[in-house]
Amino acid sequence: MASSSTKSMIALFVFSLLLISNASFAEPPSYSSGDLPRLCSFDDLYKPEGYQVFRHIDTCNVGLLKLCKLNQIYQFGDSISDVGNLIRETPATPLARASIGSLLTDYYGFILDNLIRGKPVGAATPPPYARLPYGSDFPKGPTGRASNGNLLTDFYAMDAGLPLLPPFKKYGADFSHGVNFAVAGSTALPWEALAALNISSPITNSSLSVQLDWMSAYFHSLPNNMNQRSAGLENALFMMGPFGGSDYHHALFQGKSIHEIETTMVPKIVDAIMSAVRRVVSMGAKKVVLPGLYTIFRLPVYRTAFYGNFNMWEVNNDLAIHHNAQLIKAINKFNQEAENPNAVVVYGDYFSAYEALENYSVDAGMDLNVCCGSGGTEDWRYNLDLTRMCGTDGVSGCAEPKKHVSWDGENLTEEAYRIMAKYMVYRIFTGLQCPYSY
């Protein structure tokens, strides 16, 4: 499945992570330690005696982040992490669907001309992820999460033994265990910087720096003085992303070439992410995780949109790999320079986490068609019709979301995020060098 260059990139990631973490968990401790969590590194999966993790997926890596004794989590990001900010920021979006459609039409008119152009836009409605079937696996229905249920960020909070992080825009919420600042569609670059590259930001202007301004304003609103605040962040986890996916998405759908993106955007985006890291560290952050990107062009919405065209999936795979490699380089530099020896910045290997999910989904017999879609019967559609996507009237979720990887073509199901989280909590735990003891 993975090409040898992908494999060597993965080896490089693992190697980089070991460098960052001083390899103190190269050998997972034995499982005989009483009530300690069962560690599943996923690394021995493909050994002949493997399949340990698959068989034990429900019991492995449970409560691992609890050992890190985190008291707060601050999450930044886009639709992968948004738990209800965009729907509060933009309660009605007449153009939510249509803007995606028209961007596709502008650039890929040859594919979608007859499908989307000329369709009525309709009256103002709440964004699709504020309506069922989004959130169908929550007792109270939709929350603004772009899935049927919980996201990665929720699984991290649960694993750390903390309440789920409330969205920053939820007035009067209890932020004592952290805040989620992520906004679906958010970009790493501010909208002005994107505009200077002739790229518009159609969903939100609440980019990474805006989210940091919110955090700063929030910290300053607290009664404590600055020193006490910093001390309070000693055991806080800062999840800075993933970021960049929306920038690349907008650029690609607005006609930028991969070459242009790699040369002009990637360095700017990595710089923006690293200055965000410096900013949170200057505010007192000690534990920072910087997730990389997974290969969005392996997701159904891109496979369907670009079906029959140039080999967009491979190309985007390269873009994610390129972005991640630059990010890892910047993280290593940051840690080596030890500008802040008390702060540790760990690379979050979402690329491998997604690959682990793909591997798992094959072995577990999960369905690759989207759960919430209305596609035709052709294999390449993955049950996805770009004119009638999840959230459109009459498009319902599937009977068993647990059996699907993809929720709506781009965003994953709760089950998929659960599996990725199983992989990631182990990597975060080892990266932060949390003690394997209570």
Ligand SMILES: *[C@@H]1O[C@H](CO)[C@@H](O)[C@H](O)[C@H]1NC(C)=O
């Ligand atoms: C994924 O979710 C975001 C909102 O959270 C939405 O903007 C995007 O359209 C979704 N993707 C698809 C293919 O529906």
Ligand SMILES: *[C@@H]1O[C@H](CO)[C@@H](O)[C@H](O)[C@H]1NC(C)=O
């Ligand atoms: C910006 O995009 C518009 C239309 O997409 C194009 O006409 C214009 O030449 C572009 N400008 C630059 C500086 O690339």
Ligand SMILES: *[C@@H]1O[C@H](CO)[C@@H](O)[C@H](O)[C@H]1NC(C)=O
């Ligand atoms: C972002 O800000 C610009 C300038 O104020 C505005 O024209 C644009 O509509 C905003 N975009 C969104 C999605 O709010």
Ligand SMILES: *[C@@H]1O[C@H](CO)[C@@H](O)[C@H](O)[C@H]1NC(C)=O
């Ligand atoms: C996924 O499976 C391939 C073999 O098919 C293996 O080489 C790769 O390491 C696996 N990836 C992960 C993250 O487990």
